[in-house]
Amino acid sequence: xxxxxxxxxxxxxxxxxxxxxxxxxxxxxxxxxxxxxxxxxxxxxxxxxxxxxxxxxxxxxxxxxxxxxxxxxxxxxxxxxxxxxxxxxxxxxxxxxxxxxxxxxxxxxxxxxxxxxxxxxxxxxxxxxxxxxxxxxxxxxxxxxxxxxxxxxxxxxxxxxxxxxxxxxxxxxxxxxxxxxxxxxxxxxxxxxxxxxxxxxxxxxxxxxxxxxxxxxxxxxxxxxxxxxxxxxxxxxxxxxxxxxxxxxxxxxxxxxxxxxxxxxxxxxxxxxxxxxxxxxxxxxxxxxxxxxxxxxxxxxxxxxxxxxxxxxxxxxxxxxxxxxxxxxxxxxxxxxxxxxxxxxxxxxxxxxxxxxxxxxxxxxxxxxxxxxxxxxxxxxxxxxxxxxxxxxxxxxxxxxxxxxxxxxxxxxxxxxxxxxxxxxxxxxxxxxxxxxxxxxxxxxxxxxxxxxxxxxxxxxx
Numbered sequence: 001x002x003x004x005x006x007x008x009x010x011x012x013x014x015x016x017x018x019x020x021x022x023x024x025x026x027x028x029x030x031x032x033x034x035x036x037x038x039x040x041x042x043x044x045x046x047x048x049x050x051x052x053x054x055x056x057x058x059x060x061x062x063x064x065x066x067x068x069x070x071x072x073x074x075x076x077x078x079x080x081x082x083x084x085x086x087x088x089x090x091x092x093x094x095x096x097x098x099x100x101x102x103x104x105x106x107x108x109x110x111x112x113x114x115x116x117x118x119x120x121x122x123x124x125x126x127x128x129x130x131x132x133x134x135x136x137x138x139x140x141x142x143x144x145x146x147x148x149x150x151x152x153x154x155x156x157x158x159x160x161x162x163x164x165x166x167x168x169x170x171x172x173x174x175x176x177x178x179x180x181x182x183x184x185x186x187x188x189x190x191x192x193x194x195x196x197x198x199x200x201x202x203x204x205x206x207x208x209x210x211x212x213x214x215x216x217x218x219x220x221x222x223x224x225x226x227x228x229x230x231x232x233x234x235x236x237x238x239x240x241x242x243x244x245x246x247x248x249x250x251x252x253x254x255x256x257x258x259x260x261x262x263x264x265x266x267x268x269x270x271x272x273x274x275x276x277x278x279x280x281x282x283x284x285x286x287x288x289x290x291x292x293x294x295x296x297x298x299x300x301x302x303x304x305x306x307x308x309x310x311x312x313x314x315x316x317x318x319x320x321x322x323x324x325x326x327x328x329x330x331x332x333x334x335x336x337x338x339x340x341x342x343x344x345x346x347x348x349x350x351x352x353x354x355x356x357x358x359x360x361x362x363x364x365x366x367x368x369x370x371x372x373x374x375x376x377x378x379x380x381x382x383x384x385x386x387x388x389x390x391x392x393x394x395x396x397x398x399x400x401x402x403x404x405x406x407x408x409x410x411x412x413x414x415x416x417x418x419x420x421x422x423x424x425x426x427x428x429x430x431x432x433x434x435x436x437x438x439x440x441x442x443x444x445x446x447x448x449x450x451x452x453x454x455x456x457x458x459x460x461x462x
Contacts (some may be wrong), residue, residue: 012089012281014329024327025335027197028091032315033343034205036093037063037353038365039310042158043102043114045166045358052110054246060350061245063116065309066094066448067344068241072310073300074337077293078330086293088276088285089328091224091336092300095313096110097268098428100154101261102310106195112249113399117258119305120250122258125298128266129175129291139267141388143436145379146396147264150432152373158257160370169358176223177359184211184363192367209230211360227355229362235351241344245308262301264433265313266294272314279323316375400432 008014009021041274044059054062073092076085105114128135162183165172188207191199199206219226270285273293285293293314301311322328343349380393446454 009121009327009329009332012087012328012330015331016329018335021332021335024167024321024325025332025339025396027321027325028318028333028336029339030205032070032091032093032318033340034208034364035096035315035368036340036366037350038361039094039096039102040066040097041353041356041361042088042099042162042365043310044354045104045162045361046103047106047111048166050062050107052106054111056354057235058246059354060110060231060235060347061239061308062208062310063353064239064344064347065241065245065304065307066251067340068347069300069304069309069312069343070094071337071341072303073296074333074340076296076300076428078333078337080292080296083292084296086273086285086289086296087330088289088293089280089333090272090276090293091315091333092297092312092320093315094310095265096155096372097148097151097313098258098261098311098367099158100151101257103158105251105258109249109251113251114310115244115246115250115305115308117252117254117305117409118311119248119302120255121258121262121311122301122303122305123268125262125301126295127298128263129294129296129298132266132270132291132294133287135269136229136267138437138441139264140440141379142381142392143440144264144267144271145376145382146393146436147376147429147433148268148379149373149376149393150397150400152369152371152376153397154428155369155372156366159227159362159366161365162358162360164362166358166362171223171226174223176226177357180211180214180357181359181363181411183214184208184360185367186366187211188367192282192290197348204368208356208360208364211363212356215357215360227357231354232348232351235347238345239347239389241307248305260430260433262298262311264416264429265311266297267280269294269297269314272316272319275316275319276322277317279325280328292444331454384448385390386446387451388443388446392436392443395439396432396436399435400428400430403428403431 006013006015007017009016040059040062044054044062070093074090077088077090077092079085080087101117102114105117126148160228163178165174165177169177171177184207187210188203191203191206193205195206214407215227269291273290274285277283277289297312297314303309304311381387383445
């Protein structure tokens with residue numbers, strides 16, 4: 001591998017031929033394309049039957065806008081504008097991490113409040129990016145890991161509900177839904193554990209394709225109505241991005257909880273950017289690269305709020321591809337971004353995504369949510385689990401998950417102060433984040449050895 005060769009795949013500024021670049025660019029596309037669409041599908045399906053339900057064509061547009069935004073955000077990361085962008089081979093896309101907050105804001109206030117919170121959250125991310133060197137110490141692995149773990153845990157109920165068919169589905173809980181969901185999950189696991197190359201990288205896509213094909217067979221044979229193709233049939237062939245397609249609204253409590261999530265995701269982005277440079281470039285990420293990467297994430301999310309897309313983040317699975325292949329030439333990822341952008345112009349793509357049964361989505365996403373949970377555990381265990389650290393993690397998860405599960409407590413909070421209720425109970429993630437953040441600052445830092453010496457001294461006193 002010759003560095004600084006203009007045709008090199010392994011040089012940031014390399015210009016490899018299209019034929020050499022395309023297979024790797026396609027791997028990046030397959031790794032992110034489904035994940036980029038699923039958050040919009042999850043949110044749109046959750047709003048069905050509520051006062052804030054959105055029309056099918058609006059749901060399709062959110063998917064398409066997510067494609068536009070992912071392409072734009074990726075391009076800014078590859079080729080920075082002013083101080084926005086890391087100039088690193090990273091893929092950006094709509095993130096699963098925001099789903100708990102998006103669901104709560106959407107269900108309570110509707111999509112305009114989601115987009116308003118996204119714009120303010122993007123501004124917060126830009127500020128965090130500018131100050132990351134000073135505030136990074138407040139988010140050690142014990143804090144960020146607990147937050148990531150809580151995100152994964154809070155999404156399990158969403159995935160299980162989808163595996164059963166989704167709320168409002170007349171076949172909810174039927175053996176057909178559970179059977180297709182489990183089949184989808186099994187295929188994802190087989191591809192992920194035993195697959196090679198593109199099959200392994202696109203495990204979720206393969207699993208969803210199998211689940212979708214089986215769903216079509218069920219729809220044509222023993223379960224008519226299992227799939228609704230109306231949205232795909234009615235979707236246009238071509239569309240353009242729009243400005244404020246569903247309006248925008250700024251709700252204080254929604255702004256607060258979304259801002260916290262953007263701070264958390266900004267810290268997570270540090271990990272992805274560092275993994276990219278360590279895995280692909282054999283060096284640590286510089287402060288300039290980390291700052292540019294986070295500010296770029298904020299800028300793209302602000303654009304997303306105005307154009308009707310959900311917020312973006314760095315995609316860890318694509319970081320894994322860079323680390324595995326060592327291909328860092330930005331031209332390769334430009335080809336990926338171009339393919340993502342083309343998908344954004346074709347509403348038929350969003351229409352087909354809307355026709356995927358919720359049980360298939362549930363079977364595919366539960367493995368993603370499980371991976372998020374395990375990533376949180378890896379972060380937590382990267383530090384020693386002293387009594388202090390175990391207390392921080394345990395209390396964060398206990399209060400975050402516990403308060404939200406006690407209905408009388410949440411009802412009492414809502415009656416006393418709706419804004420505080422929204423902040424504390426909007427998502428287990430927010431309360432868990434607040435608890436671990438402040439406990440990490442307040443509790444004295446003690447290693448396992450120091451705690452052992454304390455116990456020995458107590459023993460001597462007795």
